[in-house]
Amino acid sequence: MDFDDTPDQSRFRDEVRAFLVDHHDDLAHGDGSNLEEPGVDRVELLRHTQAVLYDGGLIGYTWPPEYGGGGGDNAKQAVINEELHRARISGPIGHVGLGMCGPTVLAHGSEDQKERYIRRLLRADDMWCQLFSEPGSGSDLAAVRTRAVLQEDGWHIQGQKVWTTLAQYCRYGILLARTNPDASRHRGLTMFVIDMHAPGVTVRPLRQMNGHTSFNEVFLDDVVIADSERLGAVDDGWRVALTTLMNERMAIGGGGGELGVRSDALVAHAADRLPHLDETQRVLAVEALGRVLVESLAARYTGYRLQTRIEKDGRPGPEASAGKLTAVKIAHATADLGVRLLGDDAVLARSRDGDWRWASSQASTPGIALAGGTDEILRNILGERVLGLPSDSARTPARSTPATTATDKR
Ligand SMILES: Cc1cc2nc3c(=O)[nH]c(=O)nc-3n(C[C@H](O)[C@H](O)[C@H](O)COP(=O)(O)OP(=O)(O)OC[C@H]3O[C@@H](n4cnc5c(N)ncnc54)[C@H](O)[C@@H]3O)c2cc1C
The missing domain is CATH 2.40.110.10 (Butyryl-CoA Dehydrogenase, subunit A, domain 2)
Structure with missing residues (x-):
């Protein structure tokens, strides 16, 4: 895959960047930390952000134009994702609709359902x-x-x-x-x-x-x-549910994006905190930081490969499970290192917002590991569907879920 923009993509990137600058005050920004309770006010702000982005053509860019999408290609969608990330725009509040429900309605819904639901879902008019x-x-x-x-x-x-x-x-x-x-x-x-x-x-x-x-x-x-x-x-409904589940894994980790606190926020945090640590803590923290950054980069490029594959095959395959597993692992390592960099101050994290985001994120990542298929289930899927190993039910016939394969599970 060629990572350099074509002239057309470069022009498109400039347009997206200009749009995000022009609409800066109309959009919610953040560092990916899960600090705020999604109360009504916050949800309304994030819905407004999604509507502004949709009206600017930045949400649903690849979705079918007849139902309100942009009809564009995945390469430009990747440009949009990068620019949203660069501009620190908060992730869309309608992520369950965009990642799972919308694709399921598009794949299995009637004409009438698609016409009634998709445009409003993209714009977060309906969550x-x-x-x-x-x-x-x-x-x-x-x-x-x-x-x-x-x-x-x-x-x-x-x-x-x-x-x-x-x-x-x-x-x-x-x-x-x-x-x-x-x-x-x-x-x-x-x-x-x-x-x-x-x-x-x-x-x-x-x-x-x-x-x-x-x-x-x-x-x-x-x-x-x-x-x-x-x-x-x-x-x-099982066939319909499989569409949802495949899209869910792709949405959570398949795009190579970051879950939880962004790695650039971790780098800034490290620059701030390293001088406060003793020599041993500092060496360990720098090593851990290097690992997190390399893994983030590897996950991003693996995400690009997956996107290229989807461009060819038309839909996410079982490989999306690997993306989710990795993204969760990186999110946890990021939050964990953020807390460790606080050193003894971690015990006071609750009282300081800037520090609390690391502890809060550390408490959130185990949940992301469960959502959309637990780590164990995803490993089963990779073992069986990607590596061709025997099914877990064949090895453990007495399980509470006999006669199913991992593909039958989340
Ligand atoms: C933050 C979050 C958001 C969520 N959002 C939604 C949502 O919007 N909609 C929704 O429907 N659900 C949602 N879920 C639920 C999620 O899909 C389930 O938690 C998940 O599928 C695991 O199911 P369970 O919690 O019942 O655990 P169980 O299935 O009971 O699993 C318990 C443990 O046993 C392990 N296990 C189970 N079967 C096997 C096996 N065959 N091989 C090896 N290990 C196994 C699991 O890995 C896990 O560690 C969400 C969960 C979380 C944490």
């Missing part, structure tokens, strides 16, 4: 969430128990979802429910678009160890969904 996980169904997603029963007025939904990111701010969600309890686990599931404001939907935020409440329990008590809001065929 979207993903209602897959349940108390007894996380890695083993095919164990979903939420029921959908077809009656005259539509599908009646009964059940509970959990860990639903930003559900308290969302208008719509994609919901995986069991429609045929007699079919095999993977055959009896169906995907729906659910209106989160419909009667019977109750959203309860959950407090996380980083202090935030960015995910929720969602109770579904006889919620009615019209049959026209089905995504894909009845009992074919």
